[in-house]
Amino acid sequence: MSAKLRDLTDLRIGVLCGGDSPERAGSLASGDHAHRALLSLGLNSELLDPASIRMDLLPDRIDVALLALHGPGGEDGKIQGSLETVGIPYTGSGVLASALGMHKPTFKGLLTQERIDTPRWVMVDPKISVESTLSMVRHTLGFPVFVKPASGGGSLAAGIAKDEHALRAMIEAAQADQYAEFMVEEYVQGIACTVGLVEVEGRVRTLPVHDVEPKGDFYDYASKHDASLRTEHCPSILPAPTTDTMKYLADRVLRLIGAHGVLRVDFMVGASGRVTVLECNTVPGLSELGNLATMAAAGGIPYPTLVQHVLQTAYTKPAYVP
Numbered sequence: 001m002s003a004k005l006r007d008l009t010d011l012r013i014g015v016l017c018g019g020d021s022p023e024r025a026g027s028l029a030s031g032d033h034a035h036r037a038l039l040s041l042g043l044n045s046e047l048l049d050p051a052s053i054r055m056d057l058l059p060d061r062i063d064v065a066l067l068a069l070h071g072p073g074g075e076d077g078k079i080q081g082s083l084e085t086v087g088i089p090y091t092g093s094g095v096l097a098s099a100l101g102m103h104k105p106t107f108k109g110l111l112t113q114e115r116i117d118t119p120r121w122v123m124v125d126p127k128i129s130v131e132s133t134l135s136m137v138r139h140t141l142g143f144p145v146f147v148k149p150a151s152g153g154g155s156l157a158a159g160i161a162k163d164e165h166a167l168r169a170m171i172e173a174a175q176a177d178q179y180a181e182f183m184v185e186e187y188v189q190g191i192a193c194t195v196g197l198v199e200v201e202g203r204v205r206t207l208p209v210h211d212v213e214p215k216g217d218f219y220d221y222a223s224k225h226d227a228s229l230r231t232e233h234c235p236s237i238l239p240a241p242t243t244d245t246m247k248y249l250a251d252r253v254l255r256l257i258g259a260h261g262v263l264r265v266d267f268m269v270g271a272s273g274r275v276t277v278l279e280c281n282t283v284p285g286l287s288e289l290g291n292l293a294t295m296a297a298a299g300g301i302p303y304p305t306l307v308q309h310v311l312q313t314a315y316t317k318p319a320y321v322p
Contacts, residue, residue, distance in 0.1 A: 006315045008043055013311065014062035014088075016079065018049035021071030022152065030286040031068035037288070037307040038066075050074075055082045064314050065090040066307075068286050072151055075283045076102035089314040093282040094321035097258040101282040102151050105183060110256055116249060117276040119186040119268070123150070130171050133184070134164050141186050143167075147174070150181035160187060190270040193236060193243075195250035196284065196295040198306065199261045199313050206251060207295035208235035209243040211269075234298045238269060245275050253280050260321065261313025264292055286310070 015038070017031020018024055031047055038045035048062070050069065058065075065088050069079055077099035083090040093101065100107055104121075111118040122136050124147075137145060147170045148158035157174070161167035167184070174182040192214070196207040212232045236243050250265040257280070264284035268276050284292045288303050296306040 006312055008041075008308070008311065011044065011063045012061065013038055013043060013045040013064055013066055014048045014058065015045055015066045015068055016048050016050055016074075017068040018051055019069050019071070019074050019079075020051045021069075021073050022157070023071030023074075024051075026285060026287075027068055027070040027074065030070065030290070033288045033303075034066060034068050034286045034307045034310075037304040038311070040304050041308060050079060055086055058083075058088055059086055062088065064088065064311070066311050066314070067091050067283050069283060070285065072102075075281070076151060089317075091310050091314045092261045093257075093259045093263075094317065096322040097260065098282050100257040101259065101263075101280045104148070104150050104279055107257065107280065111253075111277055114252070114256060116252065116256075117274065119146070119188050119276055119278065121183050121185040124171055124174060124182040124184060130168055133171060134167060137167060137184050138164065141184065144187040146185045146187045147171075147182060148185065150183050157182075188268045188270050188274070188276055190268045190274070191238065192278075193238070193246060193267045193269055194291050194295070195246050195265050195267070196292045197250055197254055197259075197263045197265075198292075198296065198301075198309055199316060200301075200309050202316055204251070204254065205299070206247045207292075207301075208298040209238070209246055210234040210291055210295050210298075211236040211238055232294075234294050242269060242273065242275060249275070249277060253277065257282075258321070260317055262292075262310050 015031045015035045017027045019027060035045050035047050065083055067090055073079060075098055077095040080090060080095045080098050105123060108118045108121060120141055122140060124133055144160050144162040147161055161170050191211050193209055193211045195209055197204050212230050214230045246267050253265045254263050259282055262284060264281040266278040268278055293303050293306060
């Protein structure tokens with residue numbers, strides 16, 4: 001049945017949020033906002049935390065899952081696979097696209113194969129010495145570099161290493177971090193941008209580009225959650241050819257990984273005009289003040305309607321998705 005015709009009023013909607021990833025706090029905020037939006041539309045919604053419920057009991061409790069989970073376990077295909085197993089429709093991408101989008105080295109490898117610009121990178125391999133990693137970075141990337149988890153978001157456990165001393169400290173700290181795998185990436189100085197895509201009545205719509213200039217060194221967790229720490233524009237004030245390029249690339253990314261229903265693609269625009277893809281998010285934050293909601297509002301989509309569109313994506317997937 002098409003998204004336009006699907007009647008949501010008779011559904012028991014479970015908004016899945018929380019979980020046990022490092023991004024739990026952001027997920028709870030996304031879930032709470034989405035839940036309240038659904039209630040404002042007169043729909044039957046309840047909040048559910050996968051960290052404290054049994055998945056095999058969900059079919060007796062809900063008809064559809066709206067995913068507001070962030071980080072490992074929520075965006076990487078695992079919760080999607082669990083819901084497939086128990087037969088509950090869920091929003092957004094399937095197992096494979098979720099896994100491809102979440103694991104940055106794999107995602108960047110696909111970009112490289114498709115000749116889509118992405119910052120160069122090397123992996124922090126725990127089986128080799130820190131000295132070997134430093135040498136590899138020195139000869140392939142140079143400094144400064146950006147260090148981040150291979151599977152994670154929200155800029156948690158991420159930061160800039162301006163020299164070898166700083167990188168050594170970050171690598172040593174990473175060895176004790178709850179994120180198991182880290183990568184070192186070419187640092188591209190410029191303006192952080194993001195492009196949202198959401199399915200509206202069965203067709204993917206590209207939202208206005210959102211650009212951000214943080215007041216600190218980079219667009220970190222604090223600046224993402226405190227508007228006083230950033231300057232932002234939506235629609236972007238960057239030149240139209242630049243924003244058109246990002247929209248085009250965002251659509252290519254969606255098709256490349258097989259994403260469904262909703263996606264956010266993050267970019268960096270360098271001073272030279274370079275447009276490079278940083279990463280993508282198959283379960284973008286659903287907070288009313290978040291990037292996706294900001295882009296939707298700039299595109300004329302009120303927040304409750306956005307959440308309704310996202311919910312409808314549970315019913316517009318092909319009969320089988322890997």
